Amino acid sequence: MTIAITGSASGIGAATAAALTAAGHDIIGIDLKDADITGDLTDPALRAAAVEQVVARSGGVLDGLVLCAGVGPQVPDPMRIVEINYRSTIALLDALLPALRKGESPAAVVVSSVASTHIPWDKNPVATGTEAEAFAQAGDYAGSYAYAASKNAVTVAVRQRAVEWGAAGVRLNTVAPGSVDTPLLQAGMDDPRYGEAIRNFTSPVGRNGRPDEIAALIAYLLGPHAGFIHGAQFVIDGGTDAQARPTAV
Template sequence: MSLTVLPGGRLEGKVALITGAARGQGAAAARRFVAEGARVVAADIVDELGEKLAGELGDACVYQHLDVTDEAAWPVATARAAEAFGKLDVVVNNAGVLFFSALEQTKLADYERVIRVNQIGTFLGMRAAVGPLTEAGGGSIVNVSSVEGLAGMPYLTAYTASKFAIRGMTKVAALELGDRGIRVNSVHPGAVDTQMVTDALGGAPVDLAFVGKKVALGRVGSADEIAALVAFLASDDSSYCTGSEFVADGGATATHALKV
């Protein structure tokens, strides 16, 4: 697969670590970052797909196995960026899982699994980024939350809890790290057709067109559209943005809950 590098890429010279990068929004972000001139450590637990992506992206990308819930694995992943590319400027905490269940039927083990990946994984990622980004003279942390980090949705107790937590942690980190030149922002995608959604709904492909019809733009989003927003937050074009929510939801949160 050939990749066209965008002229005057906004991420020229930057090195990024992206979690959950083997597929979906993470893979789209890795491709966009390389197209914008960055070098990328693509991290995931799906090794075959991750290695394949790195092969597609060539010398600008290396793959690193990373279970985001494993505290000891994080220093290894950030060190890989320094070893491969000399530094680390951007960390994108994208890895996540989606789980549907009515509140009264949600098992504690399932709730804890979602919290460990989505919330604790992001916490560990932010914490691991502080040292390398400080050494680099500053940088950007982008935490992928969700519209469920802005409002609730039935059957998503664990997921919503984790995404609200990401939103809150982002603000605290932004306040603590601003004087080091480290910006921290959260991204809040709406309905995006990715493998994560398919997996959460039992593994069979699902037509999400009916969901798209409920939002202002009349369609679901694409992983590439979210990747473009993440690239903006990683770039110096967003140099005065920190501690904020950036929403890409087709207008889902522009309405209220009154039914007509």
Template sequence: MGIYAVTGSASGMGAASAAVLRENGHTVIGVDLHDADITADLGTAEGRRSAVRGILDASGGLLDGVAAVAGVGPAMKDAGAVASINYFGPVALLEGLRPALARSSAGRAVVIGSNSSTTVPMIDEKLVDLLLTGDEDAARDHARSAQAALPAELGQSAPSISAYATSKFALARWVRRTAVTPSWAREGVLLNVIAPGAVITPLMLGSTGAGEEPDADDFPTPMPLGVFGRPEDIAFWVHQFLRPEARFTTGATLFVDGGTDAAMRPDAQPTALTF
């Protein structure tokens, strides 16, 4: 049995992922702001360092897998914090834990992205560049400036919608670029993204302002299956990506969104290579 670290383990998709791993006999090191084996704020540099130290201590320096699930949604009032938590948090954590994953015979890492990265038409290319170049201070400042320019109605309902979608977009691009580098691929450490759609979690309900589960047919984006996802639907694929047998998939993004991305962008994939 393996040793796995799961961030965001106190609720939602993180809690469901931790539960599935434990049910399959694995040791899970949970990380969250509360009710976890390691309490740490991944929105700060010191919190990330603390999380990495705690995981390495708890695992003895060898990890079989990491599920970077922790994140915040578009309802968060501070777009700068969204950039820090959703992008710099998982990136720093995975970079810090990569050597421990490489010591395993089958190191695996999976990141929770979002289908908002492809279905929300508010990707901020400047913010993408700042995130991918690692300039956290500039990224936070830019995200806040862009947030201040949002239309008033959108600013009230989803004040960080652009920063949220953009941070998840940049995170998926970081994974795609990083997964094929020698320090990951040739060390046998596989790195992939799961892009959930509308999954009923406290984060999703808070982001939509709904006190209870909304009607799928009245949802702002298409819901081809007519139902919302559950945390367990995401946890299933987290487990699959972390299995030793998942040995020939890296740099991939799997949409687990009930068909929303396919409905909105039916011809987006595959994209032909051009010269």
């Protein structure tokens, strides 16, 4: 299989690239640096160039796509959080659908977050285009609001594509990690606004996740045993969501 992975240079993306490479697949890594294809995917021109390079490297045929690139709530500009985690992710997803349609049992996985459950779509300012006002009102915690909104939006966008992508023969799902020991989590712990809360939080299983554990789920969702899994979100968070929302189904 030929599989493209964004955010391949660190964290969950790097662990996924390593796991899939070890399984014998051909990986096309995409990141800001230290990858086969480099560039800022929020820049439309650079994103288009990245798509062209993926198509060229894959011969126009992708069997898998994993979108891991993202940033945490500590990023100073909340609008950039939405741009990276949601808009550029979905733009790249759609742009690579034609290559996926030509693949063998093709599938795509988008990395969301358990934070996607923290805000309902009908209360999400991304849904109404009122992000700027909403984030301004959130003050010092605009980044946390933007992160949850961006991850909720990307999850909804995936679910909204389930019918179209299913008809195209391409499976599409999301995984929603909780706290995972990655550079992104470390950056949050180093932030004076969020660090203490992140450091003091413990999941019901008593630890953070490991990148390789998330990678294993992603690899499964790309593989042949997940052939009837489509349009779903898989929470992998050590029980965090169950603890916060015990009656949610």
